[in-house]
Amino acid sequence: MPLNIPILLTWLRVALIPLVVGVFFLPDHWMTLHDRGLAATAIFIVAALTDWFDGYLARRWNQTSAFGAFLDPVADKLMVAGALLLLVQLGRTNAVIAFIIIGREIAISALREWMAQIGATKSVAVSSLGKVKTAAQMVAIPMLLYGEPLLGVLPTLLIGQRLLDVAAVLTLWSMVYYLRKAWPMIKERHESD
Secondary structure: OOOOHHHHHHHHHHHHHHHHHHHHHOOOOOOOOOHHHHHHHHHHHHHHHHHHHHHHHHHHHOOOOHHHHHHHHHHHHHHHHHHHHHHHHHHHHHHHHHHHHHHHHHHHHHHHHHHHHHHOOHHHHHHHHHHHHEEEEEEHHHHHOOOOOOOEEHHHHHHHHHHHHHHHHHHOOOOOOOHHHHHHHHHHHHHOO
């Protein structure tokens, strides 16, 4: 396993996930609900920034690796799944929305793994639609973790919920997109078995 700055940043993202969740389970006399939301939001944003930064550094310093390519999306999916499950428990998002997003991530990861095994990885490469979906959920989740009007006026909870709704719709749309791209290979493999 290579160990370099980009991979260390990815491991940092993995380590920050329990902190985002754990902040809300601290004893009440340690932190107010406001402080918990603020801390979880800050930790999530730092984790999200490491996602961008590790990829940037890996490409810039030519330190890309098969292990990094494996670990990066795993860290991303763990981060989003952990935050969504926490938000469901806090009552800040709907379990159906969380299920759609997490379920799609599992399904597309499995599809990508299978496509890699048959040598057709490019058929399910990340699309611009997937990037828009990711952007929507990466803005929505910190807003929902914060959960209070920003500066007393900006309704972060409402905006976060609408953005997560958009992310869920884009999630389904991108899943259909990936399945349609992979369908000819799926059909061909099924007919040859």
